[in-house]
């Protein structure tokens with residue numbers, strides 16, 4: 001957050017409370033359309049008229065957003081302090097603020113019972129805008145890491161992408177390998193996003209979709225490579241063991257499974273803290289977590305894969321590609 005305070009000017013958790021309240025105020029600004037409406041400096045009264053909001057509430061929200069460095073006071077009213085507030089990254093914050101302020105409502109309950117408080121994907125399916133933001137965020141991330149993915153994934157002629165949703169990984173790999181055909185498996189709402197991307201890329205003849213549950217659909221056989229990107233961290237351990245056994249059965253002997261996962265620990269303090277709260281979020285919504293490398297290696301061994309190789313991503317610090325070959 002742009003609010004930089006000296007370390008000891010309040011009670012022990014005062015800065016945490018401020019950060020949470022400031023992030024909630026930012027979310028309100030994003031949801032109400034404050035930043036888009038500030039296409040030029042406006043007074044709070046003018047802004048309230050554009051947004052259809054209460055003038056006094058709008059003034060107080062703007063003052064809070066100034067405190068946290070998201071707005072500045074210009075000669076003729078409030079103005080945005082940064083371009084990102086009206087750019088693509090604002091969608092990422094709209095997504096995370098919805099997760100934190102809606103789905104984390106029952107965090108104590110999931111920690112108490114050990115059961116997910118919500119079914120994250122059912123929760124997403126009920127919120128089409130949030131689902132679109134989730135897939136958009138992952139699609140942008142796929143673009144960012146594509147060169148490293150293309151250099152590490154050992155393709156042949158048949159690729160299966162489980163939970164491949166937005167289809168950006170299949171698109172990038174098929175674009176790089178003209179003989180490659182891909183099948184993307186995902187839930188129906190995500191498949192709709194991926195189909196549009198594949199049509200726009202002109203690859204509908206080489207990338208096909210299967211809408212459904214990868215735990216029960218027929219995954220086919222003799223694939224050269226199966227992608228499980230950002231999948232195992234969203235599932236309990238036993239479900240991962242079962243899915244990896246199904247993946248092994250869908251591969252030809254010597255074929256490879258490639259996982260994309262967050263590293264359990266990172267030397268960077270912020271990345272490490274993110275891995276902790278991300279893991280808690282996965283537990284809360286899906287019964288998953290950021291798993292230790294040893295757990296992933298042992299599931300792979302049980303499913304009949306050889307020793308995995310780990311490829312830390314320069315384009316996404318704190319994440320690695322994990323490649324293992326079926327014996």
Ligand SMILES: C[S@@+](CC[C@H](N)C(=O)[O-])C[C@H]1O[C@@H](n2cnc3c(N)ncnc32)[C@H](O)[C@@H]1O
Pocket residue numbers: 121138139142162163164165166185186187190212213214215228229230231234260
């Ligand atoms: C975290 S996203 C990862 C998307 C993509 N693999 C990536 O890394 O950018 C997990 C994906 O798995 C899909 N998914 C979750 N449960 C599934 C299930 N039971 N069957 C098929 N797809 C599922 C979700 O819809 C989502 O698109």
